[in-house]
Amino acid sequence: MSNSKSEELSSDIKYTLPEEDWMDVPVRMKKGMYCHGANENSLITVGFPNPRQWSSSETNWKLPENWQDIVLTGMAERLEKYRSFHIFMDICVRCGACADKCHFFLGTGDPKNMPVLRAELLRSIYRREFTTAGKLFGKFAGARELNEEVLREWWYYFFQCTECRRCSVFCPYGIDTAEITMIARELLNLLGLNIEWIAGPVANCYMKGNHLGLEPHTITSSVEFLTDEIEELTGIKIEPTFNRKGAEILFVTPSGDLFADPGTYTCMGYLMLFHELGLDYTWSTYASEGGNFGSFTSNEMGKRLNSKIYAEAKRLGVKWILGGECGHMWRVLNQYMDTWNGPADFLEVPVSPITGTVFENASSTKMVHISEFTADLLKHDRLEIAPSRNDHYKVTYHDSCNTSRGMGLLEEPRYIIKKVCNNFFEMPEHTIREKTFCCGSGSGLNASENMEMRLRGGFPRANAVKYVKNKYDVDMLACICAIDRAALTTIMDYWVPGVRVIGVTELLANAMKMKGENNRQTDLRGDPLLGAEGGDAEEESEDV
Amino acid sequence: MPVKGMGLRDIMAKEKGNILDGWYNLILETYPPESRVFLKKKSDQFANPIGHTISASIEGILEGLLCNGAQEQMAVMLSDIIRIMAIQDCSPSDTILLILLLKRTLRDTTRGYVKGDQLFSELLAFEDKIDRLTLLSFDIFMKCREDVFNLKVNELKRSTFMIAKRLKSEGAETL
Numbered sequence: 001m002s003n004s005k006s007e008e009l010s011s012d013i014k015y016t017l018p019e020e021d022w023m024d025v026p027v028r029m030k031k032g033m034y035c036h037g038a039n040e041n042s043l044i045t046v047g048f049p050n051p052r053q054w055s056s057s058e059t060n061w062k063l064p065e066n067w068q069d070i071v072l073t074g075m076a077e078r079l080e081k082y083r084s085f086h087i088f089m090d091i092c093v094r095c096g097a098c099a100d101k102c103h104f105f106l107g108t109g110d111p112k113n114m115p116v117l118r119a120e121l122l123r124s125i126y127r128r129e130f131t132t133a134g135k136l137f138g139k140f141a142g143a144r145e146l147n148e149e150v151l152r153e154w155w156y157y158f159f160q161c162t163e164c165r166r167c168s169v170f171c172p173y174g175i176d177t178a179e180i181t182m183i184a185r186e187l188l189n190l191l192g193l194n195i196e197w198i199a200g201p202v203a204n205c206y207m208k209g210n211h212l213g214l215e216p217h218t219i220t221s222s223v224e225f226l227t228d229e230i231e232e233l234t235g236i237k238i239e240p241t242f243n244r245k246g247a248e249i250l251f252v253t254p255s256g257d258l259f260a261d262p263g264t265y266t267c268m269g270y271l272m273l274f275h276e277l278g279l280d281y282t283w284s285t286y287a288s289e290g291g292n293f294g295s296f297t298s299n300e301m302g303k304r305l306n307s308k309i310y311a312e313a314k315r316l317g318v319k320w321i322l323g324g325e326c327g328h329m330w331r332v333l334n335q336y337m338d339t340w341n342g343p344a345d346f347l348e349v350p351v352s353p354i355t356g357t358v359f360e361n362a363s364s365t366k367m368v369h370i371s372e373f374t375a376d377l378l379k380h381d382r383l384e385i386a387p388s389r390n391d392h393y394k395v396t397y398h399d400s401c402n403t404s405r406g407m408g409l410l411e412e413p414r415y416i417i418k419k420v421c422n423n424f425f426e427m428p429e430h431t432i433r434e435k436t437f438c439c440g441s442g443s444g445l446n447a448s449e450n451m452e453m454r455l456r457g458g459f460p461r462a463n464a465v466k467y468v469k470n471k472y473d474v475d476m477l478a479c480i481c482a483i484d485r486a487a488l489t490t491i492m493d494y495w496v497p498g499v500r501v502i503g504v505t506e507l508l509a510n511a512m513k514m515k516g517e518n519n520r521q522t523d524l525r526g527d528p529l530l531g532a533e534g535g536d537a538e539e540e541s542e543d544v
Numbered sequence: 545m546p547v548k549g550m551g552l553r554d555i556m557a558k559e560k561g562n563i564l565d566g567w568y569n570l571i572l573e574t575y576p577p578e579s580r581v582f583l584k585k586k587s588d589q590f591a592n593p594i595g596h597t598i599s600a601s602i603e604g605i606l607e608g609l610l611c612n613g614a615q616e617q618m619a620v621m622l623s624d625i626i627r628i629m630a631i632q633d634c635s636p637s638d639t640i641l642l643i644l645l646l647k648r649t650l651r652d653t654t655r656g657y658v659k660g661d662q663l664f665s666e667l668l669a670f671e672d673k674i675d676r677l678t679l680l681s682f683d684i685f686m687k688c689r690e691d692v693f694n695l696k697v698n699e700l701k702r703s704t705f706m707i708a709k710r711l712k713s714e715g716a717e718t719l
Contacts, residue, residue: 022578030633100582106593108632111578225710261705431590448696455631455692463593489702490695495627 022117023124023144027153029057032452034156035445037061038199043192045203046301050192056155061148067191068146072129074190078183079130085183088175089126092119098167098177103438104160107456115167115177118157122184125150155193158184160453162445163296163328164401164438181443186298194297198444201293205305209288210255216242216285222258223283226268235518238275240283243316247282248353250313253324253370254291254482263485265524266325266503273374273505276383276514277354281322287312290329291482295336296444303340306332310341313366320350321367325503327442327481330369331406338365355380369403371480374508375412378419384513389523390421391530393476395507396468397426398461398488399436400481410434413480413504420511425472431464441487454487455494462495469496477501552666555657556610556650566649567602571642594628601625606646609673618677623684630688639685643678647671 034056043051049070054062064070079086098115100106105113112118120142127134127143134143144150163178171177188194201211208215214222220242227238241247251274257267274281287308295302313321323333338344347366350359357376359368377383397417403409410433417424431437440457468474477488477499485501492499510523522528556563572580582592589596604621607613629639650670658664701708 025576032631032633100591105579106591109575109579109583109594111576114578117578222706225706225713228713259703259706261702264706428590448699451692451696452631452633455695459628460590460593463597464590467589486699486702490699493695493698494631494691 022111022120023139025112026149027112027156029152029156030452031057033450034159034453035195035197035447035450038192038194038196042196042199042203043194046206046304048192048194048199048297048301049190052192054192056195061152061193063148063151063191067151070190071146071151071187074187075126075129075183078186079126082179082183084176084179088119088177088180089123089130091173092116092123092175093173094120095172097170097172098175101167101170102161103164103166103440103460104162104453104457107440107459108453112153112157113160115161118161119175119177119180121150121153121157122180151188151191151193154184155188158188159195159445160457162401162438162440162442162457164442165405166401166435166438169405169434182295182299185296189297195444195447197447198293198296201444202297202301202305205289205293209284209286209308211289211291211293212255212259214255214258214288219255219258219283219285219288223267223271226258226264226271230268230272233518233522233524234272234514234520236272236275236514236516238271240271240274241281242283242285244282245316247280247316248319249279249281250287250309250316250318250321251281251283251324252287252290252309252321254326254329255289256291256482256486257324260482260486262489262501262506262525263482263503265506265509266485268524269503269505269507269509270324270370272509272512272514273383276512277377280353282316282318284312284316290323290326290333292329292332293444295328295332302332302336306337307341309333309337309367310344310347313344314346319348320362321347322350322370322373323367324370325480325482325485325505327400327402327483328406329402329482330409331402333365333367334407337367352376354382369407369409369412370505371403371409371412371416374505375415378416383508385420385508385511386513387420387422387511388531389511389520389529390507391423392523392527393421393502393507394423394425394472394474395421395476395478395502396465396472396474397424397432397504398439398465398477398479398484399432399434400479400484401436401438401442403480404436405434408434409480413478416504416508417478420508423472425468425474427464427468431461437461437464439481439484439487439491441491442483446483446487451490455491458487458491459495461488462491465492465499466496469499475499478504478507480504550657552654552658552663552670553610555654555663556606556670559653560606560610563646563649563653564599564603564606566653567606567646568599570645570649571598571602574638574641597624597628602646605677609670609677615676615680619680619684622677622681623688626681626684627688630685631692634685636682636685639681640678643674643681647674650674 037054037056040051040053050064052062102115124144125146133141158181161181163181165178168176204213205211231237257263292302292305294305344366349363350368362368437460441454489501572583583595585592601621601624605618608618
C-alpha cells in the first residue's frame, strides 16, 4: 500500500539529470546569472570593434558575418603574443586540483564553473584549430568546432569568472585561469560582446577620468561634503586641495569611495588621516579613478585607462603616488602599470615624509598602498590611537583577492586592524590570506541583473563569515577593496544578516585621536561608541 | 527486519544513518553528475559549503522531527538549505521536492518494518509533520526570493547614497 502511494506521489518527479559528456550539455543561460550586453555607444566611445545594440537574453546576437574568422585570428595573434596563454592551452593535464577551489563552482555546483572545465571551453577550440591531434581526432582529442553555441557558452561562463586566481594557487603547473578568462574576454570583445556593467564605466573613465563619470566640480563638491561631515563629527575643518601643482604626493582612489555607502566612510578616513599628518598631498579630478575596468576588457584598454595616473602625476609635478583601498586597482598597479606605462622615472622612490621609511617595494612603480603607508605610521607610533573606540565592533578581515594573491599584501592590513581594534577574529585558515574566497562580484561583475550569480559566488566567503559570527559574535567584516565594500554588504545581507562591511581606513579613523577634536560620541557612521553616553568613551575604556 | 515491540521512532533512530544517506543522495541527484562526486565529500564545511550545509541541515531537521523539536528551530535549518536553493535556479516546487524526498526515503527505509496497522498509523502521523514542513518550506522560499529583490533595491540606494544625503542636507524634501 505504501509502495503504490509512494510511486503515485513520485511518478511525475524526475530525480536525475542525463549523464552526458560536458560537450554534449548545451548551455542554458539562466536569468540572474548574466549581465546586460554592452551598449553600442559605450563601445563607440573607446573605439571598440563591432558596436551595435544587442540583447544578451535574445537568441540573435547580431554577430558580424565573419565572426569565426575574427575569433580565430584573434586567438592566433594572442597565442603568438602571450607565451603564457600558449603554455596554459597546452600543459593542463586535467588533474582536477583546481576543480573544487572556485567559489563559483562551490556556490553553483555547475561543473562548467570548475576552473579546469571553464578553461576547456576555450582549449577545445584551441585543440581543434591549432593542434594536429585536435584536427585529426576531433572529440576524441578533446576538440570541437567553434559555433554559436560555443560562443554563448564562452560568454556565459567567462563572465562567471571573477579572475580571482584562487584556482591558480592550487595548480601544480601554475596555470593562471584568470589569464585564460582575460583572453577569452578579449576575444569576445572583438565581436562587441562585452557587458554594459564593464563597458559603461570604461567609456566613462575614458571620457571623464573615473568609472562613475563624475565631472571635476562633482568630485570637489563630494569631497567637500565629506569634510562637512567630518567637521560635524570632530569639530575639525579639513580643506583638501585638488589638482595642486607642486604637491609632494598625488592621491588616487576608486571613485566609488566618493559616492557609495559604505565606501564614503573609508574616504572620510583618508581625509582625516592626511589632515592629521599634515600631508602635502593633492587629489586629482582627472586621474580620479584608481580602479580599471578597462583591464576587464582587453590588455590595451587597461593600458589606455591606466596611463592617466602617470600623466597626471607628471603634470602636477608630484614626487610619488599614494593609492587608496581597492582590489583590482592594485593588481593593475602592482603587476601591469610599470610595463604598460612605465618607467616612471620622472617620479622619486616613495619616502614617507612622516617616518622617513623608504618604500623600496615601490621603487619602480612609485606607488604606495594606503595600508603599507598606514602600517608604517603605526609601527613608528606616529598616530595617537584609541582602539576602544572600535569596541562596539567585533571584526574579522576579508583578504581581497587582488591585494592578497595579486600583490602579497597580507600582513599590513592585519597589523593595522590589531592596532586599532580590540576585538579581531580571523576566519578559518584555508579561507583567508592567499587562499581567500572571492566576494563573487569582482572583475566587473557587481551588476544588479546577475544577483543570483553573485550570491552563489559569494556563498563560500559568507559561509566562513557565518562561522566566526556564530563562534565569536563577529558583526563587522573589514576589507581593503571598494568592490568588496559594495558587494559584500549585499552578500552579508543575504547570507549572514547582522554583519556589516567596513574599510580598514575607516576603522583607523574611528580610533585615531585627532589634535583638537571634539569629545567624539559616535563613530564615522553615527553608531554610538561604547561608554559614550554622558561621558568620554576613551576615558572610560581607554587602554593605550 | 521488523522487530516486535519497536515503534516508528525506534526504527527511525536505528535507521537514522540510512535515512540521512538516502535523503542526501536523492538531493544530490538534482545536481549534474560531475558535481555529485564532489558534493558527496562532506568532511570540510569550508571546502564544500553546499554539501556541508545540506548535510548538517537535513540531520538537524530529522532530529527535530524525531524529538518533536520546535518548528522555529527546524525553520532555521530548513532556511539554510532553501536560501541556497532560492538562488540556484530552483522553482518553489523544486524546494518542496526537497521535503518530499524525505518522505520517499522514509518510506523506502521503513518498508521492511511497516507491516501492521499500528506502525502504518505512526508513519502517516509522522508524514503529517513532514507535510507541515513542506508548507513551511514554501514560505521560506518566498521570503528568500523577496530578500533577493530587496538586495537589488538596497544596492541601488547605497550607490546613490551621497546624492540622497546631500539633497537631504540641503533641505530637499524629495529626490
